[in-house]
Amino acid sequence: MKRARVMVNGVVYGATERDGQVVLDDGRRLWPDQVTWLPPFAPTHKPRTILALGLNYADHARELAFKAPEEPLVFLKGERALNGHRQMTRRPAGVQLMHYECELTVVIGRQTKKVKREDAYDFIAGYTVANDYAIRDYLENWYRPNLRVKNRDGATPIGPWLVDAADIANPMALALKTTVNGKVTQEGNTKDMIFDVPFLIEYFSSFMTLNPGDLILTGTPDGVVDCQPGDVVVTEIEGIGALMNTIST
CATH class of the missing domain: 2.30.30.370 (FAH)
Known part of the structure; x- marks a missing residue:
């Protein structure tokens, strides 16, 4: 559903x-x-923890001239960074490079602690789409994104739908696509993740507790391009939905 x-x-x-x-x-x-x-989460299950992956596709790491990480590169996001489908995301004045990031997002369904990889899917409520915009001007360096890159209010559209986990037969074989003003600019597949969803759940739950509603944004493939005010960006994942967002000033 x-x-x-x-x-x-x-x-x-x-x-x-x-x-x-x-x-x-x-x-x-x-x-x-x-x-x-x-954002498509239930009022009783708002995310207390939002985890986001950087460089989780080897082609995207190459695109940015970095080698693929040997363990997950992760940062935290605040809830105020989340935005809804068909909403606006601001491009700050003077920015030279602001790009989208189409990401499969995992929504945790029950308390998750020390979960083994083979049991990981039992702890997922569903999946949605995130567009985790990045402003490259604000990076301290490629491996340590500072707060202004990933925690700006309304900078991460998410949705439109939360699709039940049971309706997605294999989340590790989903096509991703991004269009800007109707032109395809990014295509990829979740099968190309460096660290797949079961690995990430085992990894995170080995040292921290995840709760119902918590989110894991799993990274983006290559093909990111600069977005200007007025651009309409649609990030779409097979079987989950198409998330539309417009860049404003």
Whole structure:
């Protein structure tokens, strides 16, 4: 099932998808442009921890002229960085390079501690799409992204849907695609991750506890390009959905 969280006339509703429409919890059916989209997590399961991977695709590491990491390169994000489908993300004045990052995002379903790789999928509630914009001007260096790169308010659109884990047969074989103003600029596949989803759950849970609603953003393949104000960016993952975002000033 595809689930969402939307706002209509100032009221927040849970919603599902049916025949291209948004079906609210009260039964009303609306078109996607008739609602305000929010990050698709339940109010009772807001993410307490948001983990994001850098350089988790070898081709993206090569694109940035770095060798692939030998262990996960991870940073933390705050909840205020998250933004919804069809929303705006600001490009600060004077920035020379701001690019999208289409990322499969794992949503944890139950408390996760010292989980073995072979059991990892049992702890996943579902999957969504994130666009984890980066501003390269703000990097301290490639391996230690500072707060302004990944924790700016509204800088990480996520959604539109949270797709139940049971509906994704193999999350490690999903096509990713990004378009800018309708032109395809990035294509890849989750099979090319350096550290796959089961590995990441085993790795993180070996030293920290993950809770229901926590997020793992799993990195992006190569093909990132600079985005300018007015650009409409769509990051899409097979079977999960297409996340649309517009760059503003």
